[in-house]
Amino acid sequence: MNSNKTQENLMAAFAGESQANRKYLAYAAKAEKDGKKNAAKLFKAAAQAETYHALKEYELAGKVGTTEENIKDGIAGETYEFTEMYPEFIKDAEAEGNKAAVRAFTFAKEAEEVHAKLYKDALENIDETEEVFYYLCPVCGNIEKSRPDKCSICGVPGDKFIKF
The missing domain is CATH 1.20.1260.10 (Ferritin, core subunit, four-helix bundle)
Known part of the structure; x- marks a missing residue:
């Protein structure tokens, strides 16, 4: 069982690692836009590392049910x-x-x-076993269960949606 201080620390670490992930992804996008491929790759790798840290800390904090x-x-x-x-x-x-x-x-x-x-x-x-696919708009974050002609929220063309 985690002490109160350890629990607080796990949640603080989770928040920090989660924010670092997003920050590094933003930095990677900027580096790519600037043509700095090596920096972009490093930021993406670091973002994934921060995700691993955050997931473990969230799990250890007992937050995954x-x-x-x-x-x-x-x-x-x-x-x-x-x-x-x-x-x-x-x-x-x-x-x-x-x-x-x-x-x-x-x-x-x-x-x-x-x-x-x-x-x-x-x-x-x-309990449904038939596989469902989801389509994510890369601009506004809308999710659809089928690829739309265009995003119902921001109007982005459906062919830009990312399939999950």
């Missing part, structure tokens, strides 16, 4: 984001006149609502 529990947690998290978090962020960005942030937050809010619905569907069909 059954698949059903994890899906319910996904529903709760996504629902909070589209009903409470992003609406507040959008209001703040609008008040500050930051149109780019309003757009990013709006895309994320709409995608999170889709994610919550997909999790609910997955929970209702937890």
Whole structure:
């Protein structure tokens, strides 16, 4: 059993490693855009290493439950984001006149609502054995169960979606 301090440390490490992963992926994208392939590859490798660290720390903190529990947690998290978090962020960005942030937050809010619905569907069909494919919009994060002609949230052409 983890002590309170160890539990706190595991969760702090998880948060830090998770943020480092995303930060390094952003750096990799910039390095690729700048034509710095070696730096991009290093950032991608480091991002994956940070993911390994984060996953182990989250597991050791006792945060990974059954698949059903994890899906319910996904529903709760996504629902909070589209009903409470992003609406507040959008209001703040609008008040500050930051149109780019309003757009990013709006895309994320709409995608999170889709994610919550997909999790609910997955929970209702937890024992289904027929393979399902998901298609991810690389711009706004929308997920579809079939490749669309264009993204219903941001309008990106469907052929840009990534199949999972």
